[in-house]
Amino acid sequence: MPNSCQSSSTDTDVDAVVIGAGFSGLYMLHRLRNTMGLRARVFETGGGVGGTWYWNRYPGARSDSDSYIYGFTFDEQLWQQWEWSERYPEQHEIRAYLEHVAERYDLDHDITFDTTVRGAAFDEDSDTWTVTTDTGETVTARYLITGVGALSASNTPKFPGLDAFRGATYHTGQWPHEKVDFTGQRVGVIGTGASAVQAVPLIAREAEDLTVLQRTANYVIPANNGPVPDEVRQARKADYAGIRERIQNSTFGFELTTLEKGAAESTQEEVDAVLQPRWDEGGFGIWLGSYVDMFFVDDANAKVRHFLHDKIREKIDDPQTAERLIPKGYPFGCKRNPLDSGYYETFNLPHVHLVDVKSNPIAEITPAGVKLVDGTEYEFDAIVYATGFDAMTGPLNRIDIRGRGGRLLRDKWADGPRTYLGLMSAGYPNLFTITGPQSPSVLSNMPVSIEQHVDYIAGIIDHLRDRGATTIEPTAEAEDAWVAQNQQLAEATLFPTADTWYMGANIPGKPRVFLPNLSFVGPYRAKCDRIAENDYEGFTISGAREGATA
Ligand code: N01
Numbered sequence: 266m267p268n269s270c271q272s273s274s275t276d277t278d279v280d281a282v283v284i285g286a287g288f289s290g291l292y293m294l295h296r297l298r299n300t301m302g303l304r305a306r307v308f309e310t311g312g313g314v315g316g317t318w319y320w321n322r323y324p325g326a327r328s329d330s331d332s333y334i335y336g337f338t339f340d341e342q343l344w345q346q347w348e349w350s351e352r353y354p355e356q357h358e359i360r361a362y363l364e365h366v367a368e369r370y371d372l373d374h375d376i377t378f379d380t381t382v383r384g385a386a387f388d389e390d391s392d393t394w395t396v397t398t399d400t401g402e403t404v405t406a407r408y409l410i411t412g413v414g415a416l417s418a419s420n421t422p423k424f425p426g427l428d429a430f431r432g433a434t435y436h437t438g439q440w441p442h443e444k445v446d447f448t449g450q451r452v453g454v455i456g457t458g459a460s461a462v463q464a465v466p467l468i469a470r471e472a473e474d475l476t477v478l479q480r481t482a483n484y485v486i487p488a489n490n491g492p493v494p495d496e497v498r499q500a501r502k503a504d505y506a507g508i509r510e511r512i513q514n515s516t517f518g519f520e521l522t523t524l525e526k527g528a529a530e531s532t533q534e535e536v537d538a539v540l541q542p543r544w545d546e547g548g549f550g551i552w553l554g555s556y557v558d559m560f561f562v563d564d565a566n567a568k569v570r571h572f573l574h575d576k577i578r579e580k581i582d583d584p585q586t587a588e589r590l591i592p593k594g595y596p597f598g599c600k601r602n603p604l605d606s607g608y609y610e611t612f613n614l615p616h617v618h619l620v621d622v623k624s625n626p627i628a629e630i631t632p633a634g635v636k637l638v639d640g641t642e643y644e645f646d647a648i649v650y651a652t653g654f655d656a657m658t659g660p661l662n663r664i665d666i667r668g669r670g671g672r673l674l675r676d677k678w679a680d681g682p683r684t685y686l687g688l689m690s691a692g693y694p695n696l697f698t699i700t701g702p703q704s705p706s707v708l709s710n711m712p713v714s715i716e717q718h719v720d721y722i723a724g725i726i727d728h729l730r731d732r733g734a735t736t737i738e739p740t741a742e743a744e745d746a747w748v749a750q751n752q753q754l755a756e757a758t759l760f761p762t763a764d765t766w767y768m769g770a771n772i773p774g775k776p777r778v779f780l781p782n783l784s785f786v787g788p789y790r791a792k793c794d795r796i797a798e799n800d801y802e803g804f805t806i807s808g809a810r811e812g813a814t815a
Pocket of ligand 1: 458
């Protein structure tokens with residue numbers, strides 16, 4: 266790829282520092298360096314590219330998005346040439362894809378691996394960022410762009426005695442690179458989120474005895490994974506432009522359409538008839554491609570829940586286990602809906618046990634295993650923490666990011682994130698957060714949102730350079746309005762009624778605010794575009810010199 270290296274700010278080491286080499290960081294680097302001719306460096310904690318897919322190597326890890334839309338669309342040739350082997354791409358295949366992307370666009374040599382960015386400080390005299398790493402490097406840049414992922418700061422609950430356990434411990438989000446063999450072992454899995462739902466069936470195949478410690482049951486829908494029929498693959502290949510256009514302007518970044526008629530105005534029989542083919546098809550159809558009113562009205566949601574509760578009862582042999590696996594106390598769809606490949610069926614196996622740790626919570630980790638509040642102790646050879654992440658704000662708050670006046674971003678966000686468009690925060694000029702908190706991000710098919718943010722950031726940087734400007738940041742008013750609107754959109758729905766990582770509820774002490782944004786992919790994109798057309802309304806652009814280069 267050509268690299269014209271037409272630098273814009275020779276007084277900094279590079280024009281841009283990018284944090285992270287997952288989908289976001291790779292595409293951002295490609296745009297900055299290969300299409301804009303800027304000097305950029307990427308820092309990545311992992312030893313290779315992949316981001317989420319570098320770390321999440323637990324058994325069964327794969328995307329819940331259909332593979333034909335789980336990738337970049339900016340280059341038609343890349344999209345046409347890459348072949349996925351199944352309906353949902355598996356972890357190693359996604360990592361291979363991202364390695365291919367890095368090679369294809371010659372990205373590796375501007376990425377520094379095994380290096381974590383510890384801090385970044387904005388200098389108000391020079392309008393530049395100084396970035397420091399755990400390896401002692403210091404780099405200055407005009408722009409600082411985070412591609413740190415929404416779900417990358419893994420969370421292990423601070424159980425008393427955490428280090429006392431004599432056996433092996435694993436976290437799904439920090440899985441070893443070599444295969445873990447559970448053959449003949451007594452394994453305890455803590456957590457029943459999307460990671461556990463994928464890992465449990467495969468761990469059960471090896472383990473002599475498997476105990477799943479469940480705090481909140483999840484609504485799990487069949488993935489229906491498998492090879493994609495040739496004629497479907499060919500039809501998709503022939504429809505690149507249409508698919509791209511549809512996902513970019515969709516609600517959630519998928520090719521799913523919601524129904525006009527609500528569940529509230531339908532009978533239970535009608536709802537069952539509508540949901541059954543979606544259940545058979547597998548995927549997110551029941552969640553993101555059926556009734557809109559189930560996100561707003563509990564009566565509507567109850568009809569969908571009724572359908573799903575019956576499905577769980579059908580799948581589980583033991584009625585008591587079935588009742589424990591039936592989610593209670595929150596609406597369907599307001600907690601991330603995992604897809605399964607044999608999750609429920611696993612609980613019919615004689616060596617697999619389900620333990621409720623909501624009514625009887627985990628009291629401590631002991632040398633032998635896990636002890637519950639009532640004194641019951643489970644002995645394990647290995648414990649798997651499938652306990653999730655400090656989502657969205659966690660990865661950013663772990664970095665000492667200091668903006669104007671030396672103010673730490675995490676202090677500014679002490680009561681929850683404060684952003685404009687989920688992309689920038691007032692007082693942090695030229696800091697861009699790809700799929701950051703308060704953007705559609707995790708409520709969408711991530712690559713679609715990542716591409717939109719990266720292209721938008723590239724457009725902003727081009728605009729600054731055209732105007733000879735040095736900084737851009739949101740106005741306080743625009744940010745206040747976005748934060749308020751973010752909450753209002755969420756409060757109009759049932760999302761805040763569920764204890765989820767969307768609400769920060771999985772991390773003790775984390776402020777309870779809705780972290781993503783409910784504007785939806787297409788409308789959000791249109792809003793961003795309108796803002797750009799209106800001379801970046803809501804942003805302050807400074808240092809403009811007519812006809813100059815930034
Ligand atoms: O994490 P989670 P995850 N005591 O937070 C439990 C994406 N993802 O890694 O629900 C006992 O969902 C916790 O219980 P509760 C996807 O967006 C995608 O599974 O908080 N239990 C929960 O059961 C997903 O949503 C894919 O009550 C405790 C579990 O640990 C997100 O990543 C695959 C506990 C954590 O579940 C996170 O998923 C995997 C405690 N103290 C992940 N603390 C695909 O696309 C926590 N738990 C396929």
